[in-house]
Amino acid sequence: MNLSEIHYPRSLQELMLLLEREWHIQIVAGGTTFGCIQISRYLSFEPSIVYIGQIPELRSIHKTERMISFGAACTLSELEHVYPFEHGQARKLLHAIGTPAVRNIATIGGHLMYGKRFLSLWALLACFDAELEFRAFSKTSTKNIWYSADEMGMPTIESGRLLTRIRIPLQSIDHLFIQRIGGAVFPDGDGGYLVSVATIDRRTISNFKLVIAGPRAYRDFDAEQRIIAAPYPLPARIMQTVMRMYAESLRKTNFWNVELLLPLISQALEALQRSTE
Amino acid sequence: MNIEFNLNGSVQKVVITSVERAIDVLTRQCGIKSLSGTCLEGQCGTCLILLEGKPVYSCLMPAFMLRDHRVETTEYFTKMREYSLLNSELTKEGSALCSSCHNGIMLMGMMLIRSVPAPTRGEILSSLSNVHCDSIDPDDFADAVLKIIQDLGIARKMT
Numbered sequence: 001m002n003l004s005e006i007h008y009p010r011s012l013q014e015l016m017l018l019l020e021r022e023w024h025i026q027i028v029a030g031g032t033t034f035g036c037i038q039i040s041r042y043l044s045f046e047p048s049i050v051y052i053g054q055i056p057e058l059r060s061i062h063k064t065e066r067m068i069s070f071g072a073a074c075t076l077s078e079l080e081h082v083y084p085f086e087h088g089q090a091r092k093l094l095h096a097i098g099t100p101a102v103r104n105i106a107t108i109g110g111h112l113m114y115g116k117r118f119l120s121l122w123a124l125l126a127c128f129d130a131e132l133e134f135r136a137f138s139k140t141s142t143k144n145i146w147y148s149a150d151e152m153g154m155p156t157i158e159s160g161r162l163l164t165r166i167r168i169p170l171q172s173i174d175h176l177f178i179q180r181i182g183g184a185v186f187p188d189g190d191g192g193y194l195v196s197v198a199t200i201d202r203r204t205i206s207n208f209k210l211v212i213a214g215p216r217a218y219r220d221f222d223a224e225q226r227i228i229a230a231p232y233p234l235p236a237r238i239m240q241t242v243m244r245m246y247a248e249s250l251r252k253t254n255f256w257n258v259e260l261l262l263p264l265i266s267q268a269l270e271a272l273q274r275s276t277e
Numbered sequence: 278m279n280i281e282f283n284l285n286g287s288v289q290k291v292v293i294t295s296v297e298r299a300i301d302v303l304t305r306q307c308g309i310k311s312l313s314g315t316c317l318e319g320q321c322g323t324c325l326i327l328l329e330g331k332p333v334y335s336c337l338m339p340a341f342m343l344r345d346h347r348v349e350t351t352e353y354f355t356k357m358r359e360y361s362l363l364n365s366e367l368t369k370e371g372s373a374l375c376s377s378c379h380n381g382i383m384l385m386g387m388m389l390i391r392s393v394p395a396p397t398r399g400e401i402l403s404s405l406s407n408v409h410c411d412s413i414d415p416d417d418f419a420d421a422v423l424k425i426i427q428d429l430g431i432a433r434k435m436t
Contacts (some may be wrong), residue, residue, distance in 0.1 A: 001297075002294035003294050003297055005295075006278060006335055021287060028342075031337065031339045031342055032337050034339065039317055039318065041298070042296040042297070042298075043295070043296050043298060043339055044296065045295050049341075051341060051342060051344075053346065057431060077331070099319070099322075100331075100332060100403060100404065100406065100407055101322070101325060101332045101407040102319055102333075104332060105333050105338060155305075236338055
């Protein structure tokens with residue numbers, strides 16, 4: 001049983017100074033991941049840990065005309081009534097994570113930085129073009145959530161950087177399709193989510209994204225581009241072309257079950273056809 | 278290390294280590310008897326506490342996260358009038374609470390009665406998802422909670 005030194009920074013600045021000084025410090029926000037995975041009575045952490053759940057900058061939610069931004073230490077419950085989770089289906093997805101008692105301490109930062117696989121909300125946030133803000137001591141960087149997956153679709157987490165905020169551009173959503181696939185999502189398993197999102201503007205599809213995320217992440221940018229700017233409802237020939245593109249790119253991954261996923265993609269597109277502007 | 282937190286209305290000073298779960302500190306050092314926490318995975322719901330008024334599983338929480346927080350356990354509510362009303366209402370409804378789910382059910386009920394201004398039936402049923410017990414009929418629980426809230430509301434208006 002190895003005991004760890006525990007730090008309680010009260011501000012982001014204090015936290016950054018600590019991270020600068022101690023490179024191998026372990027960050028704990030909600031702690032549910034540790035609690036769930038470690039089934040022994042006593043928990044085990046790195047020799048030095050920092051609890052970030054009481055840093056106000058990491059708990060705040062801001063909304064402007066163009067985007068919503070929430071701190072990485074916001075709990076999943078705190079996000080229930082904010083965009084995009086105010087949308088019925090997105091909230092249903094959020095509610096599928098644990099129970100309210102889990103969501104009251106599990107944080108969005110911990111959810112996105114799990115590292116071993118993509119958890120439940122990742123595909124949805126990728127469809128909503130979420131941007132992740134990271135801090136290293138002297139600089140801040142932002143990247144689209146999609147780029148936290150590598151070329152093989154595996155999760156990548158760079159060490160020495162702290163996820164501080166998640167920003168999501170506000171957009172009108174005319175189509176949102178969410179489908180659970182496979183088995184367990186947490187702590188491991190072959191489960192995941194297929195999510196597609198679209199905006200229809202004057203009978204033209206102005207935005208379309210379809211993301212599958214579980215053990216790996218998948219997206220076909222070319223197929224999306226074929227749909228964007230297409231007339232709404234999608235003409236049959238575009239539907240056929242897009243389905244062919246998805247079939248081909250899924251096969252290329254050598255990972256995803258094409259026979260299982262193609263019908264779901266087809267369902268997502270049919271749901272898009274039934275959407276109302 | 279020494280930490281302080283507010284437990285059931287009074288300040289608690291405890292000595293914790295990084296390896297301890299919150300449930301162990303609450304039961305061993307603070308003398309809380311209502312928690313059992315047998316699964317250590319947040320599955321059974323017998324370790325439910327209110328952290329800043331919201332239900333959480335104390336078996337999933339590292340003890341160091343208690344620092345500077347407000348924690349309530351079932352013990353906090355047992356002497357309150359609403360508690361005995363809820364207890365008798367649930368018995369009247371025919372829901373004999375088993376010993377393992379008693380803590381969670383009563384804690385959820387008291388949270389709804391005391392903290393949520395006007396809980397909907399959906400909110401009441403959703404709160405029960407924190408407690409994994411088949412011995413209580415969710416509708417009986419919702420009826421009992423709604424009845425007490427209504428009765429107390431009438432009583433408050435009359436005084």
